[in-house]
Amino acid sequence: MLATKRYEYLPIDQIEFHHTLTNHRELDKAKVAHLEQDIVTNGLFEPLVVWERNNNEYYLVGGFHRMNAIQGIRQSNPGYFDRVDVRVVTGDADEIKALNLKLNSDRVDTKITDYFQTVIYLNNANWSKVRIAEFFDKSVSWIEDITRYAPMATDSMREKLASGSLSWNRAKQILRKALDAPAGHEKEIIDQELSQPAKPAAAKPLPMQKTIKQLSKSLDTNPKRTFKVNTQDIHSLLVTLQGKNASPEDIERVRNAFPVLWDEK
Numbered sequence: 001m002l003a004t005k006r007y008e009y010l011p012i013d014q015i016e017f018h019h020t021l022t023n024h025r026e027l028d029k030a031k032v033a034h035l036e037q038d039i040v041t042n043g044l045f046e047p048l049v050v051w052e053r054n055n056n057e058y059y060l061v062g063g064f065h066r067m068n069a070i071q072g073i074r075q076s077n078p079g080y081f082d083r084v085d086v087r088v089v090t091g092d093a094d095e096i097k098a099l100n101l102k103l104n105s106d107r108v109d110t111k112i113t114d115y116f117q118t119v120i121y122l123n124n125a126n127w128s129k130v131r132i133a134e135f136f137d138k139s140v141s142w143i144e145d146i147t148r149y150a151p152m153a154t155d156s157m158r159e160k161l162a163s164g165s166l167s168w169n170r171a172k173q174i175l176r177k178a179l180d181a182p183a184g185h186e187k188e189i190i191d192q193e194l195s196q197p198a199k200p201a202a203a204k205p206l207p208m209q210k211t212i213k214q215l216s217k218s219l220d221t222n223p224k225r226t227f228k229v230n231t232q233d234i235h236s237l238l239v240t241l242q243g244k245n246a247s248p249e250d251i252e253r254v255r256n257a258f259p260v261l262w263d264e265k
Contacts, residue, residue: 001091002089002090004087005052005089006088007087010050010084010085010086010088011082012070012083015058015059015084015086016057016060018059018060020093020097021097021100023065023104027064028065032068032072033072035065035066035069036072039066039069039070039081044066044084047063047084047086047087048062048084048085049062049089049099050088051089051091058088061096062099062103062104094121094122094125094127098122100118101114101115101136102135102136111162111164112146113158113162115136116158119136119147119150120147120150123147145168145172152175152186153175154191156194157171174190174193175190206241206261215260227258233257233258236251236253237254237257
C-alpha cells in the first residue's frame with residue numbers, strides 16, 4: 001500500500017535514480033538555474049520524494065529539477081547539501097510508478113501523452129479503472145479513453161498531441177475512424193486524417209483548477225504582471241469560470257483580457 005513512511009535528513013549519495021522513474025520530459029535548464037540560486041539563498045523548502053524499495057535503498061520519485069539544482073550547487077560549493085530533506089514513501093512498484101507520474105502531473109504543462117504509458121501499464125497490472133481515475137483525480141471515462149485509444153496512436157500522432165498541435169478530442173475522432181476501417185488500413189486512415197489542415201480550436205470555458213494553476217504559474221514567472229480590464233471583462237471572467245452560461249463573446253473577451261489564463265502551447 002502506498003504510504004509516506006517518514007520524513008528524514010538523508011545523505012544525498014544514498015539517493016539513486018531508477019530506470020522506470022523519470023521526470024517525464026526534458027529538464028528545464030532555466031528552471032534548474034533558478035532553483036540553484038533560490039536553494040542557496042533560502043534553503044530547500046520542499047523535500048525530495050524518495051522510494052525506500054528495501055532497507056536503506058532509496059530511489060528518487062519526485063523533485064528531479066531540485067535534485068539537479070542541488071547537484072549543480074555541490075559542484076560549485078563542495079560540502080553543501082551532503083544531506084537533504086526527503087519524504088520517504090513505500091509501496092509496490094506499480095504504486096510508485098503511478099506516484100511518479102502523479103507528482104509530475106501536478107504541473108500545469110502536463111500533456112495527455114504523459115499519462116499514456118503509465119495508465120496502460122496500471123491497467124495491464126490489473127488496477128481497476130476506478131482506482132486509476134481516483135489516483136490521478138480524473139474521471140473514469142477519461143481513463144477508459146486512454147486505455148482504448150492510446151495503444152493505437154502512432155508516433156506522429158503522439159508528437160502532435162505532445163506539442164499541442166493536435167487536441168485529444170480530435171485524436172479520438174481520428175482513432176474512431178481507424179477502428180472502423182478495414183483491417184490493415186488503420187495507419188493509412190490515421191496518416192490521411194493527420195495530413196488534413198487543422199481547424200482553429202474554439203475557445204472553451206476555463207476549468208477553475210486549471211485557471212488557478214495557470215495564474216500560479218504566471219505569479220512564479222512574472223509576479224508584477226498587470227492587466228488593464230473593465231467591468232465587462234470581470235463580468236465575463238466570472239461567467240466563463242462558472243462555465244454553464246458562457247457565450248462565445250464572453251470567452252473571447254476573457255481570452256483577450258487575460259491571455260495568461262490559457263496555455264497556448
